[in-house]
Amino acid sequence: MNAVVYAIDDEFNLTYANEQFREIANYKGVRTKCYEILMENEYPCASCPIKNEFGFKNQCCSDVYFKNMPLNETCKREMYYKKLDLYYKVYITKNEHHPKYKYVLTAFNIDKCKKFSSAFEDNRKQTLFNSFDFKLLDFYNSIASVCEDYLIFYNLKTKNTYIPDKLLYELGYSEKSKNLFSESTLYRSIHEKDLSEFKQFIRKMSSGEIEFFDTVIRILNKFGKVIFAKLRASLTYDQNLKPNVVSIMIKLLNKKPVVDYSTNLPNRFHLKNLTEEHLRNKHTPMAILLIEFDNLTNISKIFGRNIADYVVIDLAETFQHIMKDNMMLFLFEWNIFAIKIETADIRECMELVDIIKNILSTYKVLPEKNYYLNISAGCSFFPKDSNSYNTLISNAEYALEQSRLDDKHRLISFSKHILQLKYRKNKLTQIIGDSMSNNFSGFYLVYQSHIDTKTDKLLGAESLARFTCDEFGSVSPEEFIPILEEMGFIQDFGKWVLTESVKVCIHAQKQLKNFHINVNVSYLQLLDDSFIDFLKDILNKYALTPNTLFLELTETSIVKNKNDLIQKFKNIQELGIKVAMDDFGVGSSSLGLLKEIPIDMLKIDKIFVKGINSNKFDATFIQFIGSLCSKANITTCLEGVEFESELNSIKIFSDIDMIQGYFYGKPSTYETFANEFLNNKYL
Structure with a gap:
């Protein structure tokens, strides 16, 4: 051959x-x-x-x-x-x-x-380095079409410039003549502030003063947008050893990399490319699975970002070994892996998530630290959920968000129900934003009584925020409070709730001198440096007796942010304001929390009331906590009392100070509350 x-x-x-x-x-x-x-x-x-x-x-x-x-x-x-x-x-x-x-x-x-035609007979006699052989240039155009970078030839004698098709498109030129242009065409594409430097390089090459240069310049694309480009150029000579052609390699620096260099994993841009290629050319089912490390941000805060990055790199290598032939692993975000699975169903995705959870169950962030990783996982499927990449990835992200909210570390597959929940949340976010701009329209407060266990007399009340709108009707705090926190409105909202509650407390104290009010606050409010000053201002403005104001925070919130909150509680108590722990008994804390956290009131969660007459543990727990808090000078309130039989059993435990529940009345507006409780019956 x-x-x-x-x-x-x-x-x-x-x-x-x-x-x-x-x-x-x-x-x-x-x-x-x-x-x-x-x-x-x-x-x-x-x-x-x-x-x-x-x-x-x-x-x-x-x-x-x-x-x-x-x-x-x-x-x-x-x-x-x-x-x-x-x-x-x-x-x-x-x-x-x-x-x-x-x-x-x-x-x-x-x-x-x-x-070949006579025209080509004439052209073929000239080689690339004497002028521009059009047939040879076809080779270079072919090479340029499959390369990421661009190759330009500039003839120093004829002043002609060869520009490949791909770069012509990038620069916005539609008319071309065998890709050959005058030097002015090349100059028009270079930013005016870099043009003189480029011309100087060309002049030095024309004289043979330099044979190579390497620089970064700005060029203008077809939209007139400035793009930084790296240029590497070398000089070739003709038969008489005279400078002839400058070869210029151009790398546009705006091109997005497709590999994460720390983990060596393909990134989200490559996931997009491969998925879109699959959607165009294949008809087989495919899944996109997102795995998020829930507490990686905390690891970064506690041990430093370097440790968190090391964990991601280490897990990337570990997970590569469990990928089957139909799977490909990507780094989607710094704490989220994406896995593209061909011919996949929900069963295969669930099996893979279980394998990952088993790996993480024994994976230690640091050998000497008992700190483990948890995950949330969401997935979507082609063609069931969509036939477009953007929708598929959005659906997988919606499912991942739902898994994160469930806080159960399990895989959630996208469904229309999730889309409905997402629509509801997005619409509520818009409505709540409008409400905040319109003097808290749609928000109002209701009040539920605190009744003395021994005397059945009114001691105070808890204020509870409510929200209603035309599209969804009544919306629970479990739904609108997280939205307020995400939107950054929780501080303003919390101040409004506190102000309205204090006004009600002042009014009620005209009938009952020592009437107290309990107000729920977010830990984000407490962490706000201006919160203590706000409390001082509100006490002075309304002349409220400080010890009749209780600020409530749930046990779960206190446990998660214990170290940050202890000093905040002490600062609040220095003002004379009381601190209450709500929903006690449902969190993962121990009795040691009562010793560590400086609280004035403990509210026992309603789950213990439900079994007080049938479950010995519930009755014993209530009696024990009531006795313990009584000796520690902590006021106790038992929530969720609905029936007289429950009330009668509670009265046996004389150490429980007060009752809150439907037995005495559901939360109601202040007008209804005042008519019901601020009368001789409960005073």
């Missing part, structure tokens, strides 16, 4: 050519280091790295190495060489068999024939 071959490296420098190639290509006088090596060697094949790598002995590698190589028909070109009077079919093939060489060109003699 009669073949010619050369190899070029990643920067398109000639690195190898065999005898056949050297014979038909006019490279005499090309002053490059690799050319000098080639020309000095009488038998170039003897030093061929491809030949040495595969041990072809005395045979030319073109006869052996390319004999069975699959050729890409899309890279085919036809060339006619008058010197040999031969018609060649030429292929450019990516070389994956040798680490140093990226592309290989092979030219196969098909038949002796003459099939």
Whole structure:
């Protein structure tokens, strides 16, 4: 087989050519280091790295190495060489068999024939380095079409510039003549502040003063947007050793990388590319699974970001080993992995999540620390959930968010119900935002009584926030409080609730001097540096007796933020205001919390009342906590009392100070509350 071959490296420098190639290509006088090596060697094949790598002995590698190589028909070109009077079919093939060489060109003699027009007969006499051979430029256009970077040739004699099709599109040029332009076309694409520097480089190359330059300049794309580009240029010479052509490699720095270099995982941009390719070309089912490490942010805060990054890198390597052939792992965000699974169903996704959870159950962030990772997981499926990437990824994110809210560390698959919940939340967010801008319209307060266990007399009340709107009617605090926190409105809302509650307390104290009011607060309010000053202002403005105001925080919130809140509670108590712990008994805390946290009132959760007459543990728990708090001077309030039988049993436990529940009345507006309780019956 009669073949010619050369190899070029990643920067398109000639690195190898065999005898056949050297014979038909006019490279005499090309002053490059690799050319000098080639020309000095009488038998170039003897030093061929491809030949040495595969041990072809005395045979030319073109006869052996390319004999069975699959050729890409899309890279085919036809060339006619008058010197040999031969018609060649030429292929450019990516070389994956040798680490140093990226592309290989092979030219196969098909038949002796003459099939080219007279116009091409004239052009083919000129080589690339004398002018621009249009057929050879077709090769470079072909190469440029599959490369990330752009290759420009600038002829110093004719002042013509060769610009490949891809770069022409990027720069916004529609008309082209064999990709050849005057130098002014190139100059118009360079930012005016960098143009003089670029021209200076070209002048120095024209005089032979420099042969290479490497710089960063700004160019203008088709939208007139400035893009930073890295330029690397080298100079070649003609047969008379005069500067001839400048080869310029351009790398646009706005191109998004597709690999995360810390984990070596493909990133979300590559996930998008591969998923869209799958949607275009395949019809098989596919899943996108998102895995979020719930407490990785806390790890970053406690141990430092470097440790958190190390955990992600380590887990990336670990998870790679559990990927099956139909799975591919991506880094979606710094604390979220994405897994693309082909031909997948919910069962396979659940099995994979279980494997990951088993790995994390024994994975320690630091060997000496008992600190473990939890996950949330969400997935969506093609074609069931969508046939577009953006919708698929949004649906997976919705499912992940629902898994996070459930706080059960399990996989949630996208469903229409999740979409309905998302719509409801988005609409509520909009409505609540409008309400906050309209003097808290739609929000109002209701009050539920605190009754003395021994005397059945009124002691005070708890104020509870409510919200209503035309589209959804009444909305519970469990739904609108998180929205207020996410929107950053919780401080303003909390101040409004406190102000309205204090006004009611002042009014009620006209009937009952020691009437107290309990107000729920968010831990975000307590962490606000201005909160203590606000409390001082409100006490002074309304002349409220401080010890008749109780600020309530749930046990769960206190446990999660214990270290931050202890000093805040002490600062509040220094003002004379009382602190209450709500929903005690449902969290994961121990009795030691009562010792650590400075509280004045303990509210026992209603779950213990329900079994007071049937469950010995519930009755014993209430009696024990009541007795303990009585001796520690902590006021106790038992929530959720609905029936007289429950009340009668509670009265046995004389250490419980007060009752709150439907037995005495549901939460109501202050007008209704005042009519019911601020009378002689309860005073």
